[in-house]
Amino acid sequence: MEKQSKKVAIMPCAGIGQIFGPITREVGYQLVEELYPDQSELVCPPALATDIEEDIKFIQDYPILVLNGCKDRCASKLVIEKGEKIDAEVYLPDILRKERLSLAGEKRSKLGPKSQLAIDKMTKAAAEVIDQLLEGGNVNKIERQF
Template sequence: MNNNDKVAIMPCAGIGQIFGQITREVGYNLVDDLYPENTVLVCPPALAVDIQEDIDFINEYPVLVLNGCKDRCATKLILQKGGQVEAEVYLPDILKKEKISLKDEKRGKLGEKSKLAIQKMTEDASMLVKNLLNR
């Protein structure tokens, strides 16, 4: 049963892709900087191999998913592990809305366009965290 004193943040794994790096940075912004007392970060690899702490996170708290691409693997993993997605921020929607192109951006050294995408995605995700906490 979900309680609303915290929100579980589930970034996309996106290993080897810039999308995963961006969603992870957004997750860190939310958990480490903006809402350290009210969020927990779900680790996709840990959840995939049934680490109990991450299973508990998705069962105890409302889940905000940060999906990086059309595959929406973060959502799929939450559902596969028996969790429920309460809210989602979808990076391609942010890129389209803000007219940001990630062409030529590298995941190893994030450029200005990636940093702008992180900022905008963090803003959208932050509003959703506030809504989930205030239910």
């Protein structure tokens, strides 16, 4: 079945125990709640892992943008485990490297100014990808493709 391009499924990493999860989740919230409220759906990693029908439907029906936080790429692995293809990825370490940002001293329990800057940069990069996915074209300007 061909996926609809009227919306994008956004899959953030869970990042339990690390700062990357709260950052990618915040990026997901900004994309879904503020920038693309009618054109995106936020996939919940625990719901997807436990086969909640709504989240399964999101990744089946719409192009999937994964927001991975670390080298383990657990968000990508979960989507693939559910039998779906990842359409695009924005990878936090690539953003940090490109923007020369460090998260040293930041805490996952209370994101500070460095984390907020990373959120802003990652949100901007993800928005560019979403625009391309919504246009139905190939995604060119992303950090990594699958």
